[in-house]
Amino acid sequence: MSSSLTLLIGTTKGAFLMDGSAGREAWAVRGPFCGGWPINHAIGDPESGAIWAAGGGDWHGAGVWRSTDGGQSWELSKLANGQADRWMAENPEIAAQIGMQPSPPAPFTGNLDALWSLGRAGGTLYAGAKPAALYASGDGGESWAKVEGLTDHPSAGEWEPGGAGLTLHTIVTDPARPERLWLGISAAGVFASEDGGLQWDRRNRRANAAPESGDVGHCVHNMVRAPAAAGEDLLYQQNHHGVFRSPDGGRSWQEISTGLPSTFGFPIAVHPRDPKAIWVLPLNGDTLGRYPPGSAAAVWHSRDGGESWVAQREGLPQKSCFFTVLRQAMATDRGTPAGVYFGTNSGSVFASRNEGENWEEIARHLPTVLCVEVLERG
Secondary structure (H helix, E strand, O other), X not given: OOOEEEEEEEEOOXXXXXXXXXXXXOEEEEEEEHHHOOEEEEEEOOOOOOEEEEEXXXXXXEEEEEEOOOOOOOEEXXXXXXXHHHHHHHOHHHHHHOOOOOOOOOOOOOOOOEEEEEEEEOOEEEEEEEOOOEEEEOOOOOOOEEOHHHHOOOOHHHOOOEOOEOEEEEEEEOOOXXXXXEEEEEOOEEEEEOOOOOOOEEOOEEOXXXXXXXXXXXXXXXXXXXXXXXXXXXXXXXXXXXXXXXXXXXXXXXXXXXXXXXXXXXXXXXXXXXXXXXXXXXXXXXXXXXXXXXXXXXXXXXXXXXXXXXXXXXXXXOOXXXXXXXXXXXXXXXXXXXXXXXXXXXXOEXXXXXXXXXXXXXXXOOOOEEEEEEEEEO
């Protein structure tokens, strides 16, 4: 195990940090941080311990919070001003009475509503936005520039919003080759770049299907990259209409939903060392309530790349369970055996120290959990 393990939890009322003991038996919650902003995604740097948290909305604006001291203090890089800034500018006396003042003009005001995702590749930090656009920072999140190659993609005029709007919610990188990037956009699908974002290829083709009927569906919910496997560039995605696997970096996709109780769900997680070990959390359907089938919670695990699935229920609620687990709210650690974590819209965080065989609730009564990521050091 690493010498330090912290769960980075984004919620509708700020970011929280959960510090785990050496054996992952005990957990301590810190927060809320980030000024109470909705935090859609948070990531950390295992070398420096730096943490970034992205979010916002119509009221707050859009921005990335960053901490270089383990969460004790935070600084905001604002990409777009929100309604609060306008209200404070129009009502300076009232704002002063409550200790508030508007932020300086942000560089992309009017172009984005919120930030939904973060990723790091080499020395570049990326942020995905709503409406769908990609921003990059070469100085750790202090300043940002728009990645015009994605915005200028020939298909951009055809992109349609999903239920939460047109959002760039997933950024996947290749640690060995930082110029390679994959994005998930709802509902435009998967995009990939081999040159650090200058050019982009749309990759939604279903394997062995005719081009006119061969898309997997453009409403990607979440996507992960497996640890490098011999001869494969392996990606998995949980889609609005199923779970899919790609052995060639997204150039073709094969559905692997057979054996699951539902084709609908949001998160997907992959083992840190085994490229064929994955976890999903199916929900009963798009229009049926979006809770576990039969109101009994289960994480479904595959050890063979989605050819077969097993339900993992031990320790999870099996009666009257109506929570939802959102797209960024599941993650794994590098322990042996690997730890698996997920958060719910009812404010709970569940953890397994043995790859899903048993679960325990390690936090409850948090705000709606929007993301769970793992920061390990040492």
